[in-house]
Amino acid sequence: MHLLLGEFKKEHILFSFDARIKILVSIFSLILTISYNGFIFPLLILSLCTAYFISIRVPLRTILIRYSEPLFISSVLLLLKFFFSGKESLFSLDLKLFTLVGYKDGFIDGLILALRILSGVSIIIALELSTPFTEIMASLSWFRIPKTFIEIMMFTYRYIFVLLEDAIVIYNSQKNRLGYSSFKVSLSSFSTLVGTLIIKAFDHSQKTTTAMMLRGYDGKMPFLGHSKFKKKEIIASVVFMIALILLWKI
Amino acid sequence: MKICNVKTKYVASRIFHKLFLGRSEVIIITFVVIFLSLSITSDAFAMHIAEGILPLKWALIWYGVAIPFISYGIWKLKTKAKIDLSFKPLVGLLAAVVFIISCMPVPVPTAGTCSHPAGTGITAIILGPAISSVVASVALFIQALFLAHGGISTLGANIVSMGIIGSIAGYAAFRFLQTFRAPLFISGFFAGLLADWATYLMTSFELAAGIRGDSPLFDLMIQIIIAFMPTQIPLGILEGLMTAGVVVLLYKKRPDLLVKLMVLKQREVKI
Numbered sequence: 105m106h107l108l109l110g111e112f113k114k115e116h117i118l119f120s121f122d123a124r125i126k127i128l129v130s131i132f133s134l135i136l137t138i139s140y141n142g143f144i145f146p147l148l149i150l151s152l153c154t155a156y157f158i159s160i161r162v163p164l165r166t167i168l169i170r171y172s173e174p175l176f177i178s179s180v181l182l183l184l185k186f187f188f189s190g191k192e193s194l195f196s197l198d199l200k201l202f203t204l205v206g207y208k209d210g211f212i213d214g215l216i217l218a219l220r221i222l223s224g225v226s227i228i229i230a231l232e233l234s235t236p237f238t239e240i241m242a243s244l245s246w247f248r249i250p251k252t253f254i255e256i257m258m259f260t261y262r263y264i265f266v267l268l269e270d271a272i273v274i275y276n277s278q279k280n281r282l283g284y285s286s287f288k289v290s291l292s293s294f295s296t297l298v299g300t301l302i303i304k305a306f307d308h309s310q311k312t313t314t315a316m317m318l319r320g321y322d323g324k325m326p327f328l329g330h331s332k333f334k335k336k337e338i339i340a341s342v343v344f345m346i347a348l349i350l351l352w353k354i
Numbered sequence: 355m356k357i358c359n360v361k362t363k364y365v366a367s368r369i370f371h372k373l374f375l376g377r378s379e380v381i382i383i384t385f386v387v388i389f390l391s392l393s394i395t396s397d398a399f400a401m402h403i404a405e406g407i408l409p410l411k412w413a414l415i416w417y418g419v420a421i422p423f424i425s426y427g428i429w430k431l432k433t434k435a436k437i438d439l440s441f442k443p444l445v446g447l448l449a450a451v452v453f454i455i456s457c458m459p460v461p462v463p464t465a466g467t468c469s470h471p472a473g474t475g476i477t478a479i480i481l482g483p484a485i486s487s488v489v490a491s492v493a494l495f496i497q498a499l500f501l502a503h504g505g506i507s508t509l510g511a512n513i514v515s516m517g518i519i520g521s522i523a524g525y526a527a528f529r530f531l532q533t534f535r536a537p538l539f540i541s542g543f544f545a546g547l548l549a550d551w552a553t554y555l556m557t558s559f560e561l562a563a564g565i566r567g568d569s570p571l572f573d574l575m576i577q578i579i580i581a582f583m584p585t586q587i588p589l590g591i592l593e594g595l596m597t598a599g600v601v602v603l604l605y606k607k608r609p610d611l612l613v614k615l616m617v618l619k620q621r622e623v624k625i
Binding site (some may be wrong): 131134136137138139146170171173174177178180181184185187190191194203205208213217220221222223225227228229232236237250252253255256257258259260261262264265266268271291292294295296299300301302303305308310311312313316317321322323345 | 368402404405406407409410413416424425428435436439440442443444445446447448449450451453454455472473480488489491492495496497498499500501502503505506507516537565566567568569574577581592595596598599600603604607608609611
């Protein structure tokens with residue numbers, strides 16, 4: 105869960121940028137990445153983001169953990185494309201039971217796909233590392249995302265940490281009472297843990313509502329206000345986006 | 355003696371070649387074993403489509419499919435929140451529970467790996483499919499942002515498979531079995547199982563449609579289904595057992611909550 109609370113240098117120029125501009129630029133880069141069919145652009149985005157992670161000194165372990173799932177999935181897809189998709193055969197092996205054929209065009213497609221996944225993930229990681237969650241939420245309300253949806257996200261984000269502490273306490277106490285000692289017991293212990301968390305969620309929701317009502321809650325939550333856009337930031341982001349388009353067209 | 359040695363070696367190598375595999379086959383098998391070992395050491399995050407997999411066209415199509423369902427879910431949530439002010443915090447907290455349980459690794463014995471439950475079955479039973487899809491989309495958004503599970507460009511597709519199809523399948527299974535007065539454990543089990551398997555099948559379809567290129571859609575879908583089968587078949591069963599366990603626990607410990615959320619009727623529980 106330490107992944108939710110990044111520990112790194114927060115003095116980079118991107119931290120001071122308006123969150124709305126960062127979201128727009130990130131989505132724009134993401135659209136360009138997923139609509140590009142080649143190696144150069146995703147590699148460039150990946151290098152840019154990696155340089156950013158190095159400059160803000162994100163621990164290597166954090167980055168590796170975040171990339172673990174995309175890396176796994178891109179490897180599976182690369183193999184699927186290599187062996188099961190394509191026309192131009194690269195090699196063929198008779199494996200007694202079946203013939204394994206590797207396709208050149210399938211391999212290239214798989215590699216492009218893998219790079220697209222890694223560069224897409226790096227854009228989102230860069231956005232998340234440079235913007236606090238509350239600012240992202242406030243910006244989403246500016247983009248007219250339904251307030252109810254954002255409110256739910258705020259509650260969720262706030263209570264992940266509270267419920268996680270509860271989960272750790274329950275888990276430790278289960279372990280002390282020989283929970284998770286065999287497969288069958290593990291299943292029963294896990295169900296009890298989840299069930300108890302749901303009961304705790306009900307109880308917390310009642311207490312939270314009472315506490316919020318005492319502070320004037322009427323069903324609507326206030327969000328952070330927005331300052332005016334800064335000219336410098338707009339110009340910088342427009343120049344950056346134009347540069348991206350030019351590189352995308354290469 | 356020397357000739358004999360050479361002959362023996364030759365015969366031995368022929369026998370070895372007939373009985374065992376050639377060098378190229380050994381290389382391929384080694385490669386597959388290394389790949390599988392690498393996959394086994396990491397969690398099998400099977401059923402979230404990662405960022406960047408889907409081309410723009412398919413990413414937009416799945417967003418288009420998800421938006422009406424999520425809008426309906428939000429409308430329903432708002433209506434319920436007008437009557438009960440604690441409903442929004444409750445939904446937010448349940449989304450936090452879904453987020454936490456989907457971060458918990460569950461051992462999958464047949465695949466020799468770890469995976470995680472989706473939690474859609476239980477939220478579909480408690481909140482109904484419409485609000486459950488909102489819960490899933492919140493959990494998916496936070497996972498995509500902070501843990502790189504799933505993605506922002508693939509959020510629409512993930513909402514459709516896990517949030518919408520998973521919730522509908524889980525809720526339909528639970529309600530169907532409850533109309534026949536099946537034991538709560540059985541109804542809960544099939545709700546969890548079908549929610550998971552429906553998500554798995556839908557994700558396979560979305561993946562196949564998104565990455566197929568010139569390949570036939572159905573063939574690629576079958577290959578994806580087979581690729582994730584060792585994880586998803588046992589995981590569905592485990593999710594079913596977990597959902598059943600949770601429903602029974604709620605029934606025993608806090609039946610009032612099940613009545614309040616209209617999962618069971620007053621006459622069905624002993625308070």
